[in-house]
Amino acid sequence: MRIPRPVLGSPFHLLVLLCSFALCGYAGVRLLDGDWLLIALWFVGAAVLHDLVLVPLYGVADRALIKGAGRWVNHVRVPAALSGLLLLVWFPLITGRVSERYARVTALSADGYAARWLLVTAALFGGSALLYVVRARRARRRRRPRPSASG
Numbered sequence: 001m002r003i004p005r006p007v008l009g010s011p012f013h014l015l016v017l018l019c020s021f022a023l024c025g026y027a028g029v030r031l032l033d034g035d036w037l038l039i040a041l042w043f044v045g046a047a048v049l050h051d052l053v054l055v056p057l058y059g060v061a062d063r064a065l066i067k068g069a070g071r072w073v074n075h076v077r078v079p080a081a082l083s084g085l086l087l088l089v090w091f092p093l094i095t096g097r098v099s100e101r102y103a104r105v106t107a108l109s110a111d112g113y114a115a116r117w118l119l120v121t122a123a124l125f126g127g128s129a130l131l132y133v134v135r136a137r138r139a140r141r142r143r144r145p146r147p148s149a150s151g
Contacts, residue, residue, distance in 0.1 A: 062077070065077065072132050075128045075129065075131065075132040076125075076128070078124075078128060079121070079124035079125045079127070079128045082124055083117075083120070083121040083124055083125075086117060086120060086121075087117065090113060090117065092110075093110045093113040094113045094114045094117050095114070096110055096113075096114070098110040
């Protein structure tokens with residue numbers, strides 16, 4: 001019986017991996033520099049909320065989408081996932097729930113994030129719809145019987 005060796009990759013791969021771990025460690029130390037108890041509680045709460053509430057909701061929504069959408073399910077699923085990810089990352093700015101600390105530190109206003117997020121979401125769904133139309137036309141052309149040359 002042969003024991004499998006772990007896949008370590010090239011030296012460059014290892015270097016990039018070590019650098020990313022170092023960057024994550026630095027970010028974690030900087031993040032927990034302030035009120036570490038509140039931040040740790042927020043992370044645990046977010047993980048529990050995600051795993052116990054949101055994942056089952058994702059599953060139910062995906063099943064309904066598969067039943068209702070049929071062949072074009074991925075043309076809805078992908079832009080919805082990307083839009084949701086953008087909403088998750090930029091939620092405080094999109095909703096305007098930004099503390100005065102954010103404005104002081106960045107010297108930026110949160111105005112316009114909601115409109116930009118809506119525009120990006122519309123562009124994602126519009127591009128996906130356009131891609132679906134192009135693919136459907138190509139598929140229709142391939143299915144058409146070609147007239148024979150002999151007549």
